[in-house]
Structures are given as structure tokens and as C-alpha cells.
Amino acid sequence: MAGSSALRPKIGAHVRSGGGVQNAIDNALAMGAETIQIFSGAPYAWKRKKYTEAEVEAYKKRVEKTGVEPAFIHGLYLVNLASSDDALLARSLEALVGDMKAASLIGAKGVIFHLGSHMGAGYDAKLNQVVESVRKVVDNTPDDAWMILENAAGMGGAIGSKFSELGTIIRESGSDRVKVCIDVQHAFAAGHDVKTRPGLDKMLDEFERDVGLERLVAIHANDSKCPLGGGIDRHANIGEGHIGRDGFENLLSHPALAEAPFLLEVPGIDDHGPDKENVEILKTLRPGVAVKS
Numbered sequence: 692m693a694g695s696s697a698l699r700p701k702i703g704a705h706v707r708s709g710g711g712v713q714n715a716i717d718n719a720l721a722m723g724a725e726t727i728q729i730f731s732g733a734p735y736a737w738k739r740k741k742y743t744e745a746e747v748e749a750y751k752k753r754v755e756k757t758g759v760e761p762a763f764i765h766g767l768y769l770v771n772l773a774s775s776d777d778a779l780l781a782r783s784l785e786a787l788v789g790d791m792k793a794a795s796l797i798g799a800k801g802v803i804f805h806l807g808s809h810m811g812a813g814y815d816a817k818l819n820q821v822v823e824s825v826r827k828v829v830d831n832t833p834d835d836a837w838m839i840l841e842n843a844a845g846m847g848g849a850i851g852s853k854f855s856e857l858g859t860i861i862r863e864s865g866s867d868r869v870k871v872c873i874d875v876q877h878a879f880a881a882g883h884d885v886k887t888r889p890g891l892d893k894m895l896d897e898f899e900r901d902v903g904l905e906r907l908v909a910i911h912a913n914d915s916k917c918p919l920g921g922g923i924d925r926h927a928n929i930g931e932g933h934i935g936r937d938g939f940e941n942l943l944s945h946p947a948l949a950e951a952p953f954l955l956e957v958p959g960i961d962d963h964g965p966d967k968e969n970v971e972i973l974k975t976l977r978p979g980v981a982v983k984s
């Protein structure tokens with residue numbers, strides 16, 4: 692009976708989509724991922740990919756056949772909505788709009804991205820610009836794509852290491868289409884002890900107060916090379932970091948997280964990114980696994 696009725700999160704990963712976005716589904720199947728995140732272009736180049744009609748059709752067919760969903764697009768790493776450089780801000784907006792359109796085309800939920808860094812100018816000084824930027828992207832993109840803000844670890848003036856910052860930006864943006872992805876490594880580095888039930892409860896209470904759990908649409912499932920509160924963004928394979936297997940068992944069994952897809956962004960056993968090994972570890976830690984007879 693185990694596993695038949697328990698609500699439990701889907702387990703997936705960031706996967707490659709080179710050679711056609713439909714390949715993302717086969718790459719997911721190869722590692723046992725049930726849900727995916729992809730880039731719609733190189734993560735460190737401004738050029739965004741325009742999916743062809745044939746590609747989109749092939750992708751949708753693969754999804755229908757395999758059930759690998761939902762999908763998320765990860766924004767490129769160059770985006771900085773808090774930049775004081777007008778040209779960089781303009782390119783950031785353009786890239787996000789492009790990614791949002793790509794998400795809508797393939798039926799992905801939306802774009803998970805890092806808000807960026809104020810580079811010393813201060814959060815307060817850049818808040819209005821960030822809010823305006825989020826509004827602009829929302830206003831210029833299809834209604835079926837979410838803008839999904841990712842929490843930061845707290846390095847170098849990054850915006851969004853505090854849920855209160857994300858909450859303010861979301862409220863001021865005035866849009867239901869602005870959501871949140873919690874990266875548990877970033878949260879742990881920012882001081883949330885997600886490893887223990889009391890620590891996780893405390894974090895989720897804070898999230899509920901400052902953002903609202905209904906906005907939580909995805910989890911980045913990464914172990915942490917950085918200790919609790921260390922403030923540094925460094926992902927580790929599951930079980931090889933400070934969160935550890937017991938920490939992920941705790942995360943995967945929390946009822947408030949049961950409906951959020953868990954997406955791996957780990958270095959991988961061979962340093963080639965998320966892999967079968969990491970997916971399998973998470974699956975064994977998920978509640979309701981059928982008992983072998």
C-alpha cells in the first residue's frame with residue numbers, strides 16, 4: 692500500500708536541451724527525472740533561443756507520451772534587475788521577456804531567475820527599479836507564463852536572500868503571475884536550518900508571513916558546500932554537503948512542500964551536472980516508496 696496515496700513531490704532536474712528542446716525530455720528520462728528545468732539558450736550569453744514550430748510540436752508530443760512535466764525555464768545568469776548600468780538592465784529585460792515567451796510556447800510554467808545584485812548601491816536604492824522591471828516583464832509577456840523569483844544565498848549585494856525582500860517585490864509588482872522558487876542551498880546559506888523539522892517549519896512560517904505559501908511553485912534541491920548561515924552559493928551533490936540525506940528526507944516529507952517539484956542543480960558525480968545517481972538518492976528519501984518484498 693505504501694506510496695499509493697501519500698502526497699509527495701515530483702523529483703526532477705536541470706537537463707540539457709541542445710539539438711532541439713524535445714531532447715530535454717529524453718535527457719530527463721535517461722536520469723529518471725519526472726519534471727525538468729532547462730535553459731532556452733546559453734546561460735552566459737544574451738542571445739535567447741527561438742524555438743521552431745516543429746521543435747515545439749515534437750516537444751509537446753514527447754511530454755504527452757512520457758508525462759515528464761511540469762517544465763521550467765531558468766533565466767540566464769547575466770540578468771540583473773538591480774543594475775545601475777542602463778544597457779545591462781535593458782538587455783536583462785529583453786532576455787527575460789524572451790525566456791517568458793519561450794516558456795509559454797512549450798507550455799512550461801515560467802521562468803525561474805535571480806533578481807541580481809545592487810552591487811553596493813543598497814537594496815532600498817534599487818527596490819523601485821526592480822519592481823518596475825518585474826512589472827514591465829509581466830506586462831509584455833503571455834498570461835500563462837509565471838515570473839519565478841529565486842531566493843539568494845546573500846553574496847555580494849544579491850537581492851532576495853530575505854523572504855521579506857521577495858515579498859515586498861511581489862506585492863509591489865501587483866501581479867498574481869509573480870511566484871517564488873526556494874533554492875534550499877541558498878536558504879541554508881542564508882541561515883535557514885532546512886535540515887531539521889523545527890528549522891524548516893520556522894523557515895516556512897517566515898515564508899508564509901512574508902510571501903505566502905501559495906506563491907511557492909518550485910524547489911531547487913541542492914545540498915550545500917557552505918555551512919548553515921555561511922552566505923555562499925555553492926551547490927553539492929545530495930548527501931555530500933551540510934544539508935545531508937537526512938536533511939533532504941526532512942524536506943521531501945514536509946506536507947507544505949509536497950506539491951512543489953524538486954529540481955536538482957547539483958554538480959553531479961562526474962561533474963557533468965545533475966545525474967541519475969542524484970535523482971535516485973532523492974527518490975529513496977521521498978516518503979511513500981514501495982517496500983520491496
Ligand SMILES: [Zn+2]
Binds near residue numbers: 956
Ligand atoms: Zn538554484
